[in-house]
Amino acid sequence: MTEINETCQSCGMPLAAPGDHGTEGDGTPSAYYCRYCYRDGAFVEPDATIETMAARGGEMMSGMFEIPPERAREFVLAQLRPLLRWSGRLVKSCESCGMPLENPEEAGTEADGSANTRYCTHCYREGAFVEPDLTRERMIEHYAPLLASELGMPLEQATAMVTAFTATLPRWR
Ligand SMILES: [Zn+2]
Numbered sequence: 001m002t003e004i005n006e007t008c009q010s011c012g013m014p015l016a017a018p019g020d021h022g023t024e025g026d027g028t029p030s031a032y033y034c035r036y037c038y039r040d041g042a043f044v045e046p047d048a049t050i051e052t053m054a055a056r057g058g059e060m061m062s063g064m065f066e067i068p069p070e071r072a073r074e075f076v077l078a079q080l081r082p083l084l085r086w087s088g089r090l091v092k093s094c095e096s097c098g099m100p101l102e103n104p105e106e107a108g109t110e111a112d113g114s115a116n117t118r119y120c121t122h123c124y125r126e127g128a129f130v131e132p133d134l135t136r137e138r139m140i141e142h143y144a145p146l147l148a149s150e151l152g153m154p155l156e157q158a159t160a161m162v163t164a165f166t167a168t169l170p171r172w173r
């Protein structure tokens with residue numbers, strides 16, 4: 001398990017650059033957590049709960065993307081739930097759509113029926129992408145209106161949010 005995580009497993013922030021990672025006690029980068037959550041081998045706020053993190057994150061999302069505060073908080077709470085710090089286990093996300101792969105039956109399948117651990121069953125089945133011609137632009141067009149109605153936010157803001165999110169997914173990089 002030397003794989004470095006792409007997302008902070010405490011706050012969900014993408015760990016894009018090496019400087020985004022927190023540090024272990026010996027100064028090496030943390031494999032799981034960002035520098036805001038984890039420094040010198042310990043959580044910066046050891047008493048933080050998923051609720052306090054969701055309240056803070058929700059407030060930020062609400063301000064950034066014009067989402068009603070309560071929906072923003074619930075959305076962030078759902079994003080935080082599968083993360084290692086809160087679930088106690090490392091849940092991989094689909095590298096195409098970002099869905100957390102919490103149960104084995106959510107994993108994609110290879111041609112021989114074995115599980116593919118990189119993609120979910122909606123994106124990858126029997127050894128191939130379900131929609132091989134899908135582009136990041138089409139993903140954004142498809143998901144932005146869904147997100148806008150789910151969170152009660154302007155479509156323009158939802159488009160910005162999905163654009164930023166898809167940039168973190170390995171399939172589209
Ligand atoms: Zn973090």
Ligand SMILES: [Zn+2]
Nearest residue numbers: 094097120123
């Ligand atoms: Zn997927």
